[in-house]
Amino acid sequence: MAKQILKTHDLEFCTGPVFTGQQKLSYNGLDLAFSRYDAYWREMRKICLWILSPGNKGYVNENVVEQLSYLKAVVKETMRLQPTAPLLIPRETTKCKIDGYEIPAKTLVYVNAWVVGRDSEAWENPNEFNPDRFLGSSIDFKGQDFELIPFGSGRRICPGLDMGIATVELSLANLLHKFDWEMPAGMRREDIDIDHVLPGITTHRRDPLCLMPKPYAVMGNSE
Numbered sequence: 001m002a003k004q005i006l007k008t009h010d011l012e013f014c015t016g017p018v019f020t021g022q023q024k025l026s027y028n029g030l031d032l033a034f035s036r037y038d039a040y041w042r043e044m045r046k047i048c049l050w051i052l053s054p055g056n057k058g059y060v061n062e063n064v065v066e067q068l069s070y071l072k073a074v075v076k077e078t079m080r081l082q083p084t085a086p087l088l089i090p091r092e093t094t095k096c097k098i099d100g101y102e103i104p105a106k107t108l109v110y111v112n113a114w115v116v117g118r119d120s121e122a123w124e125n126p127n128e129f130n131p132d133r134f135l136g137s138s139i140d141f142k143g144q145d146f147e148l149i150p151f152g153s154g155r156r157i158c159p160g161l162d163m164g165i166a167t168v169e170l171s172l173a174n175l176l177h178k179f180d181w182e183m184p185a186g187m188r189r190e191d192i193d194i195d196h197v198l199p200g201i202t203t204h205r206r207d208p209l210c211l212m213p214k215p216y217a218v219m220g221n222s223e
């Protein structure tokens with residue numbers, strides 16, 4: 001079958017279907033497609049523009065991920081609500097006084113990163129999953145912004161931070177780029193529970209996430 005190559009120009013006008021792997025283009029539905037999932041479509045468009053770029057080898061690389069501001073915001077928001085190690089690594093205090101209380105030396109302290117990420121004094125609508133809160137915000141998880149500490153902070157901050165975050169962002173970007181994701185037959189969005197986790201040193205979902213990957217029909221190419 002003949003190969004259809006999508007031109008960069010088409011991307012300026014295309015609506016949802018082309019991104020979901022179907023071979024259909026629409027030129028007049030811009031408002032529709034970009035209204036509800038605005039940020040999502042913008043990210044997909046960046047990936048698509050990259051696919052069309054010369055020298056593309058078929059995988060999303062680190063340079064592209066750097067431009068995916070919404071994907072980065074999604075990862076931050078996920079780590080805010082469900083930090084991988086909710087209680088970080090325990091610490092021992094020196095002798096000190098906090099709020100009038102004498103704290104003896106070598107007191108064991110747990111920092112609850114899960115609660116910190118949901119502190120209503122630091123976050124608006126703290127329990128709501130809203131990646132937009134990070135767009136245009138300088139808040140990062142590098143240990144300087146104490147309202148977001150999924151990698152800890154201070155001397156014992158995670159030394160694998162850069163490697164960990166690069167792995168998460170790259171994997172997620174490539175999983176989105178290579179596959180179209182569907183829910184199993186009969187399952188609805190409301191059936192996905194992202195709130196309940198099991199207690200433990202690291203966070204585990206109570207209900208396993210079950211999604212079905214469908215290989216992506218890359219950008220209108222049909223063979």
Ligand code: HEM
Binds near residue numbers: 089153158163
């Ligand atoms: C998304 C991935 C990762 C997350 C969310 C994560 C999270 C954490 C957290 C919360 C801590 C405790 C920090 C504290 O108490 O202040 C920690 C410590 C640590 N992490 Fe990671 N980590 C990740 C990836 C990695 C990787 C890839 C490596 C190694 C290649 C690594 C190695 C370590 C080590 C050695 C410590 C102990 C540091 C110390 O106690 O001095 N982590 N990590």
